[in-house]
Amino acid sequence: MRAARVRAEAGEAEVRRLNRDLERMVAERTADLEVANTQLEAFAYTVSHDLRAPLRGMEGFARILLDDFADGLGPKGKRHAERIVAAAQRMEALISDLLTFSRLQRIDVSLRAIDPTGIVRTAANEAHALAGPEDAIIRIDEPLPKVAAEPTVLKQVVGNLLTNAVKFRKDGEPAQVRVWGQEFDGHVRLWVEDQGIGIAPEHQERIFGTFERLHGQEAYPGNGIGLAIVKAGAERMGGRAGVESTPEAGARFWVELAAPKPAA
Structure with missing residues (x-):
């Protein structure tokens, strides 16, 4: 009897030790994650400010060449300057x-019940302006059902889908x-349906x-991140x-997102 009690106490002590070790490991991993997030934010700031500034300078000086010195550049020089601007x-x-x-x-x-109709209208207007008045017909079947979503993220998701839809149209x-x-x-x-070139x-x-492209820049300009943003945004809102x-x-x-829960 005594031996069984000793074994039980030893087992409980081992469980407590394992729990302490697990808590310590979780705390260490959490601290590492916080450091990684801080470094990621610093990197994003660097990209946003330190890389964009010289890039805008390059584009600005190339435009000056085209606007003020076009005659001296000649046809070949103009093409090179235009390529700098485009790049x-x-x-x-x-x-x-x-x-x-x-x-x-x-x-x-922070998810909340929202009517996506206004968000979709805004995104549709932006996509329509991007394509040109003669190059896009966008129809919204209203009213759209309410969803549990974050408005800013949902606008990014829908906007990217509509931009893709007007871009990949048939020639x-x-x-x-x-x-x-x-x-x-x-x-x-929420469905975004087009009559474009389709996907195998x-x-x-x-x-x-990320960075997945099926077509060259000449045919359909882009960088291969738009649909990765759609997927990430949907998943951040608990969807797909x-x-x-x-x-x-x-x-x-x-x-696909969750429908709002009925009011109690």
Whole structure:
């Protein structure tokens, strides 16, 4: 009897020791994570300020050459200056998207019940302006169902999907885009459906990765981060994103989020 009690006490002491070790390890990992987040924020600040400043300087001086010294440059010199401007603009867009992707990993996301209709309208107007009045027809099936989301993150997600939809249109045809909602089993799917060039089945998971591109810059400009931002934003709101598509028959991108809980 005594031996059993001794073994039990020894076992309890071992459990307490293991618990102390586990708590210590969790505290150390938490501290390491906080340091890593601080370093990531410092890196984002450096990218935003220290890298953008010389980049804008390069673009500015190249534009001065084109505006004030075009006659002296000659055709070849003008082409080189124009390439500098275009490259600087692509780098600026890449830095901006990298910062957005980085911020999505760190920001505090507070979900609340929202009507996404206004957010979708704003994003549609911006996508329409980007494409041009004759190059995009965007239809929103209102009213859209309410979702549990963070408004800023949701606007980034929807905006990127609409930008993609108007960009990847068939040559010589205006983009035709439809946004609609679907409710099921306590969830809501927001769909962005287009009639563009479509995506082959083997690429439909890959395109949500960072820096994944299926087309060259000449055909469809971009940096391969837009859909990675969509995926990260959806996941930060507790949801997910995906696509259904057939080549040359358009694509239907969706973002699935929780439906708001009924008021008590």
